[in-house]
Every structure is written in C-alpha cells, then in structure tokens.
Amino acid sequence: MWHDFFSGEAFWFWTLIIAQSGLVMWFVRNDSLVGASLSVLSMLAGLAFFPSQSESVGLGELHSLGFWLFLRTHFGAIVAGLGSYLLIGLAWASFRWWLYVKDLRHQYDERKTDWLAPASLLNTAQFLRAQAACVDDEPLKQRYSYWATACAEAAARGGHVLTTDLKPVWKEFVEHGYRF
Amino acid sequence: MVTGSRPSSARHDVEAVLKPDPRRFAPSILSWMICWPWDMLWSLIANNPVQLVLVALATEIRAGLDEITQREFKAIEDDLAVESELPRAPIVPPTPTLVAERIVATVRPESVAAPVPTMPTQPVMQPAMGSPFIPATAAASDDPWYAPSQSTGRDDAAPNERPVWTPPQYRVFGQTSSN
Numbered sequence: 001m002w003h004d005f006f007s008g009e010a011f012w013f014w015t016l017i018i019a020q021s022g023l024v025m026w027f028v029r030n031d032s033l034v035g036a037s038l039s040v041l042s043m044l045a046g047l048a049f050f051p052s053q054s055e056s057v058g059l060g061e062l063h064s065l066g067f068w069l070f071l072r073t074h075f076g077a078i079v080a081g082l083g084s085y086l087l088i089g090l091a092w093a094s095f096r097w098w099l100y101v102k103d104l105r106h107q108y109d110e111r112k113t114d115w116l117a118p119a120s121l122l123n124t125a126q127f128l129r130a131q132a133a134c135v136d137d138e139p140l141k142q143r144y145s146y147w148a149t150a151c152a153e154a155a156a157r158g159g160h161v162l163t164t165d166l167k168p169v170w171k172e173f174v175e176h177g178y179r180f
Numbered sequence: 181m182v183t184g185s186r187p188s189s190a191r192h193d194v195e196a197v198l199k200p201d202p203r204r205f206a207p208s209i210l211s212w213m214i215c216w217p218w219d220m221l222w223s224l225i226a227n228n229p230v231q232l233v234l235v236a237l238a239t240e241i242r243a244g245l246d247e248i249t250q251r252e253f254k255a256i257e258d259d260l261a262v263e264s265e266l267p268r269a270p271i272v273p274p275t276p277t278l279v280a281e282r283i284v285a286t287v288r289p290e291s292v293a294a295p296v297p298t299m300p301t302q303p304v305m306q307p308a309m310g311s312p313f314i315p316a317t318a319a320a321s322d323d324p325w326y327a328p329s330q331s332t333g334r335d336d337a338a339p340n341e342r343p344v345w346t347p348p349q350y351r352v353f354g355q356t357s358s359n
Contacts, residue, residue, distance in 0.1 A: 024218040033207040036215045089213035092220060096212045099229055101200060102236065 013053040016046045111178050115170065118159040124169065125151035127180060147172075 020043035027035035047054065054063040062070045071078065114120060125148045132144035150165035162170060173180060202209060212219050223229050 021218055021221075024215050025222045028211045028215050028219050029222065031208045031211065033211040033214075036211045036218075040215060086213065089216040092216040093209050093213040095229075096219065096223070097202065097205075097209060099223075099227075099232065100205075102232065104200065 009050050009052050010056075013047075013050040013056075016050075017043065020046065108174075111174075112162070112170070113160075115173065116154075116160050116162060116166075118155040121151045121155035121159050121166075124173075124180075125149075125155065128169075131180075 020039055024036050024039040024043070027033075027039055047059070051063045054060050061074075065073060115124070128144045128148035128151065132141045132148060135141050135144065147169045150163070151169060154161070154163060154166055
C-alpha cells in the first residue's frame with residue numbers, strides 16, 4: 001500500500017507543489033524577487049511532468065489540447081486571469097506595505113514608551129554622565145552633561161513625556177538604531 | 181508583527197527608524213505582488229494580520245467618534261473656558277477652636293445663630309471729624325462710611341434721640357445713587 005502511494009504520480013505532484021511553495025515563501029521572506037519568481041516558474045514547469053494530475057488543478061484541457069492550442073483557444077481568459085492575478089497582487093502588495101509601515105510605527109512607539117520610562121531615563125542619564133566623564137572634547141562633554149541632567153530631571157518628574165530637552169537625546173538614540 | 185525585511189539584521193535596525201521609501205523596497209513589493217498567494221498564506225499563518233486590521237479599524241472608529249464629540253462640544257468648551265482661575269479661598273486647617281465651634285453648632289444650633297456678645301476690652305473710639313485718617317472731602321460729605329457712628333448719634337442730635345439708621349448709598353462709576 002505504501003509502495004503504491006509513494007510510487008504514484010499524485011504523491012510526487014503534491015510533494016513538488018508543497019516543496020516549491022515553501023521555497024517561494026522563503027524567497028519572499030528574504031526579499032529575493034529573482035529566487036521567488038524562478039521558484040514559481042519552475043513549479044509551473046514542473047506541472048508538465050505530471051500530466052495525469054493536470055485535471056486536479058483544473059488544467060485537464062491543457063493536457064488534451066497541447067500548450068499552444070490551449071493558449072490560442074483560451075487567450076482572452078488567460079489574459080484576464082493573469083490581469084486579475086496581478087491586480088489582486090497589487091492590492092495585496094499595497095496592504096502588505098501598509099502592514100509593514102504600521103509595524104515600523106508600532107515598533108517606534110513601543111521603543112519610545114520603553115525609553116521614556118523613569119528607570120530607562122535614569123539609566124540613560126547615568127550612561128551619558130559616564131560618557132561626559134570619558135570624552136575630551138569640551139562641547140561634547142557639555143552636551144552629554146546637559147542631556148544627562150535633562151534625562152535625570154525627566155525621570156524625577158515621572159517620565160513618559162518627550163519634552164523639548166529630551167528630544168535631541170531621543171533623536172540621537174533613534175538615529176543610532178535605538179542605542180547609544 | 182509583519183516585517184518585510186530581515187528583522188534580525190543590524191541593517192534592519194538602523195533602517196527601521198528611517199522613513200521607508202517604496203522605491204528602495206521595489207524588489208520586496210514586486211515579490212509580494214507576484215507571489216501574493218504564498219505571501220498571504222505565510223502572513224495568515226505567522227503574523228495574524230486579521231487581528232491587526234481589526235485593531236486598526238477599531239482605532240480609526242474610535243478616533244472618528246472622538247472627533248465628532250470634539251466638534252459637538254467645542255462651543256460648550258469655549259463657553260466654559262476661562263482666562264484665569266480666580267484664587268481659591270485658602271483651606272484653613274481645623275484648629276481646636278474651630279472644631280469646638282463646629283461641635284457646638286451641631287449640638288446646639290440656636291447658640292450659634294445668635295452672636296455671643298463680647299465685652300470690648302477698651303472703649304471703641306470713633307474718629308473725630310477732621311481726623312487725619314479721614315479725608316477732609318469724605319468727612320464733609322454724607323458718605324455713611326465716614327459719618328460719625330449711628331450708635332453715638334450725630335453731632336447735632338440730642339443725646340436721648342434714637343438714631344435713625346440710613347442705608348449706605350453705594351455709588352457706581354458714572355451713576356449717582358438716586359439713579
């Protein structure tokens with residue numbers, strides 16, 4: 001029974017579909033347009049090796065007519081299908097972009113909230129004070145001292161508010177990839 | 181959450197804080213567009229975008245409702261807005277005397293209603309006419325605030341004559357009391 005199952009065309013057909021789908025997902029996740037496109041094309045080409053399975057994906061006529069005659073017969077439907085596919089893809093890509101930007105915004109808000117917590121502000125103040133003690137450049141030393149005082153005062157006031165004094169410190173923190 | 185690029189890389193950390201440019205993300209966007217069934221499948225499995233959409237929808241609806249409320253209540257808030265708060269009366273800490281008075285007022289309210297007569301320690305001296313504390317013009321006028329005390333009587337009144345109390349005439353700028 002298992003021998004029949006594994007030697008059957010259906011098993012390898014669906015194995016190809018699942019494996020290729022996994023590959024496409026991996027390429028898309030890793031921003032590889034070429035890899036993803038090639039995987040899709042190779043999956044479509046791979047279907048030709050399983051003529052008995054064409055019926056199960058709705059392409060039984062392709063097997064009986066042949067590729068070119070099938071293309072000529074259903075040209076309008078193929079173009080419409082392709083256009084619809086790309087239109088849905090465009091809508092999905094826009095939605096996906098919205099998700100991506102929203103995620104960035106969410107990450108920013110979370111990090112800002114964490115940074116403005118009194119404990120975090122005190123840590124930042126201590127770090128900046130230590131930095132001020134280490135550097136030789138006088139303007140930089142003054143700037144770090146001023147920022148340390150601003151952070152300590154903000155922590156004493158309870159934090160959670162991005163005041164005008166804290167904005168340059170936060171900007172520096174953000175522009176260094178959320179670290180000093 | 182959904183991330184388009186490698187979230188673990190340092191490059192992503194730095195880029196995440198910059199405003200993303202769609203032109204720079206063209207390969208990613210094209211791959212989302214071409215391979216949308218697989219991307220959609222993965223997003224549904226791994227990232228639950230449905231929840232994100234519902235939360236965003238709820239936030240938008242809440243913001244819309246807040247805006248409606250703000251618009252409708254703007255006139256009311258304008259009416260109730262004051263330039264500056266009047267200074268509040270200072271809160272007097274309860275002294276033992278005050279507490280005792282309150283207790284007496286609670287137990288015997290009639291005793292509080294009538295003022296308790298007090299004996300002055302020294303006779304009350306009324307300022308004489310022409311006193312340096314009273315302006316000459318005011319002293320010469322009929323202003324009851326500067327007139328000799330009703331209880332002592334007027335200068336020209338007989339000693340046993342009952343004094344007649346006349347209400348003070350409040351003056352308003354630009355008006356006389358007869359108006």
